[in-house]
Amino acid sequence: GAVVSQHPSRVICKSGTSVKIECRSLDFQATTMFWYRQFPKQSLMLMATSNEGSKATYEQGVEKDKFLINHASLTLSTLTVTSAHPEDSSFYICSARTPLAGMGEQYFGPGTRLTVT
Amino acid sequence: AQSVTQPDIHITVSEGASLELRCNYSYGATPYLFWYVQSPGQGLQLLLKYFSGDTLVQGIKGFEAEFKRSQSSFNLRKPSVHWSDAAEYFCAVGGRGGGADGLTFGKGTHLIIQP
Numbered sequence: 553g554a555v556v557s558q559h560p561s562r563v564i565c566k567s568g569t570s571v572k573i574e575c576r577s578l579d580f581q582a583t584t585m586f587w588y589r590q591f592p593k594q595s596l597m598l599m600a601t602s603n604e605g606s607k608a609t610y611e612q613g614v615e616k617d618k619f620l621i622n623h624a625s626l627t628l629s630t631l632t633v634t635s636a637h638p639e640d641s642s643f644y645i646c647s648a649r650t651p652l653a654g655m656g657e658q659y660f661g662p663g664t665r666l667t668v669t
Numbered sequence: 670a671q672s673v674t675q676p677d678i679h680i681t682v683s684e685g686a687s688l689e690l691r692c693n694y695s696y697g698a699t700p701y702l703f704w705y706v707q708s709p710g711q712g713l714q715l716l717l718k719y720f721s722g723d724t725l726v727q728g729i730k731g732f733e734a735e736f737k738r739s740q741s742s743f744n745l746r747k748p749s750v751h752w753s754d755a756a757e758y759f760c761a762v763g764g765r766g767g768g769a770d771g772l773t774f775g776k777g778t779h780l781i782i783q784p
Binding site: 556586588593594595596597598601611645647657658660661662663 | 703705710711712713714715718759770771772773774775776777
């Protein structure tokens with residue numbers, strides 16, 4: 553149980569275009585989803601927190617107009633990188649939690665590798 | 670602000686030897702503490718967690734960790750490593766905001782297993 557999927561696993565896009573990444577909780581309802589960014593050989597940095605049906609809360613320094621997050625249902629959150637630039641190339645990881653889980657516990661997706669050319 | 674320090678970027682251990690990965694955290698109160706493992710192409714897998722109670726916690730795959738409040742540490746240990754343990758290990762801290770907080774991760778420790 554507690555499986556989180558991400559699609560696509562890899563995506564290459566041209567500079568200036570937008571790309572959407574999906575995060576789905578497959579066997580549970582996720583009241584809260586989180587989006588992280590991981591640079592090569594580095595740690596995961598929290599980008600934003602989204603609760604179903606409400607606006608996402610972005611961490612300081614994360615451009616909300618560039619990284620659009622939508623959590624339209626209890627099983628799906630999307631991250632859209634708008635007007636992508638090469639510096640947006642990174643590994644994006646989502647996680648999800650349910651009130652039924654242990655306190656603070658999150659279930660992570662396998663990540664999406666974004667390359668902007 | 671909370672933070673996590675993993676002082677060892679790389680650690681090399683012989684197969685069958687014991688392992689200790691260090692983690693120090695900074696937080697205003699007692700946080701939630703986690704250890705995750707990340708293998709290439711895999712999502713983060715939770716090894717163990719500490720919320721309260723017994724300061725020595727047991728996890729999956731034979732791992733354990735000890736919470737030491739006086740040292741602000743949560744070191745991960747395994748008595749005998751296997752080649753399959755080679756991976757990236759992350760220590761993380763979460764706030765007690767009703768579980769609605771994202772996690773703060775350390776930079777990770779890359780574990781290499783020598784035959």
